[in-house]
Amino acid sequence: TTKSGLTFDIQPSDQRRTPQERAALLDNPGFGNVFTDHMVTIRYTEGKGWYDARVEPYAPLSFDPASANLHYAQEIFEGLKAYRHPDGTIACFRPEANAARMNRSARRMAMPELDEELFTGAIEALLGQDADWVPSQEDSSLYLRPFMFATDVGLGVNHPSRSYMFVLIASPSGPYFSGGIKPVSVWLSEDYTRAAPGGTGEAKFAGNYAASFVAQAQALEQGCDQVVWLDGVEHRWVEEMGGMNLFFVFGSGDGARLRTPALTGTLLPGVTRDSLLTLAPEFGIPVEEGRISTDEWRSAAESGELTEVFACGTAAVITPVGYVKSSHGEFRIGDGTPGPVTMRLREELVGIQYGSRPDTHGWIRDM
Numbered sequence: 245t246t247k248s249g250l251t252f253d254i255q256p257s258d259q260r261r262t263p264q265e266r267a268a269l270l271d272n273p274g275f276g277n278v279f280t281d282h283m284v285t286i287r288y289t290e291g292k293g294w295y296d297a298r299v300e301p302y303a304p305l306s307f308d309p310a311s312a313n314l315h316y317a318q319e320i321f322e323g324l325k326a327y328r329h330p331d332g333t334i335a336c337f338r339p340e341a342n343a344a345r346m347n348r349s350a351r352r353m354a355m356p357e358l359d360e361e362l363f364t365g366a367i368e369a370l371l372g373q374d375a376d377w378v379p380s381q382e383d384s385s386l387y388l389r390p391f392m393f394a395t396d397v398g399l400g401v402n403h404p405s406r407s408y409m410f411v412l413i414a415s416p417s418g419p420y421f422s423g424g425i426k427p428v429s430v431w432l433s434e435d436y437t438r439a440a441p442g443g444t445g446e447a448k449f450a451g452n453y454a455a456s457f458v459a460q461a462q463a464l465e466q467g468c469d470q471v472v473w474l475d476g477v478e479h480r481w482v483e484e485m486g487g488m489n490l491f492f493v494f495g496s497g498d499g500a501r502l503r504t505p506a507l508t509g510t511l512l513p514g515v516t517r518d519s520l521l522t523l524a525p526e527f528g529i530p531v532e533e534g535r536i537s538t539d540e541w542r543s544a545a546e547s548g549e550l551t552e553v554f555a556c557g558t559a560a561v562i563t564p565v566g567y568v569k570s571s572h573g574e575f576r577i578g579d580g581t582p583g584p585v586t587m588r589l590r591e592e593l594v595g596i597q598y599g600s601r602p603d604t605h606g607w608i609r610d611m
């Protein structure tokens with residue numbers, strides 16, 4: 245029973261994979277390819293609230309072809325990780341921040357909110373069955389994917405769905421970008437925008453990702469790893485990289501300072517981003533939430549004032565950006581290798597998450 249009073253009905257799988265099968269899958273899982281033996285499902289109906297919470301065998305879901313989610317995309321999701329600590333216990337990093345963000349996404353998409361206790365209770369319930377799937381190799385973790393979608397049947401669009409399903413699945417994962425910490429190259433997208441004022445950019449809404457693939461494909465065509473999004477009005481203010489937030493390092497040594505694009509309503513408010521806003525000043529690195537134009541990015545990189553750029557998110561943690569390309573030309577950041585500020589922040593954050601450094605902010609939640 246969770247604190248919110250909901251009891252999870254546990255239906256253990258009779259097709260659990262053997263320890264040998266699991267070990268083989270955990271050996272080199274990649275990112276988001278392998279799933280554990282169970283999933284959590286919870287139902288919602290207007291007037292009744294959340295009910296029928298279960299931990300059940302991981303299996304396909306089936307829908308009526310006229311289900312609202314398949315037509316009008318009321319679907320939001322979250323991403324967080326469970327880490328194996330040195331003493332063998334399992335911990336999550338700031339799960340309440342993900343629960344709160346899911347509710348902000350829900351409000352934007354006219355979907356129901358979910359008690360924080362139910363959100364974290366679902367994680368605890370799933371780990372109750374699948375704890376053995378939390379990897380212990382370095383840089384590996386159990387990526388948790390909570391999501392919610394509309395289940396009303398019917399094609400009307402005069403009101404949002406009145407019924408929903410919340411699902412939690414879990415995927416043992418290695419690093420998001422394979423091949424170690426190597427800087428990515430980015431393409432500044434001028435043809436496509438990710439978000440506009442008043443739109444859905446701030447929500448972790450599936451459609452934002454659907455709209456991104458064509459721009460990501462263009463970045464690849466340009467020989468770059470990732471797309472960088474600019475603001476939708478002037479097309480000159482830097483917003484995000486792919487599905488991650490960006491940080492810019494100006495100066496170096498004791499003079500290093502950070503700037504990250506402010507949350508103007510069109511950016512995804514990353515939990516990693518938020519954590520770095522707290523951590524960096526503790527190392528004497530001031531952080532400013534502001535804005536940076538593509539012109540400033542280029543001129544500061546060329547003058548050497550801009551020394552490092554990195555992207556951050558739950559999946560890829562902190563990833564250096566080494567090279568920038570747009571229709572106006574291309575340039576490098578620093579010498580194109582991971583910079584000291586990037587690596588220092590990464591080490592500290594990862595240390596807290598994996599339990600090798602003290603958690604002085606109350607971010608770690610034992611599961």
Ligand code: COI
Pocket residue numbers: 323487488556557558559560
């Ligand atoms: C992130 O964790 O940074 C993400 O946005 C998840 C990604 C796989 C969609």
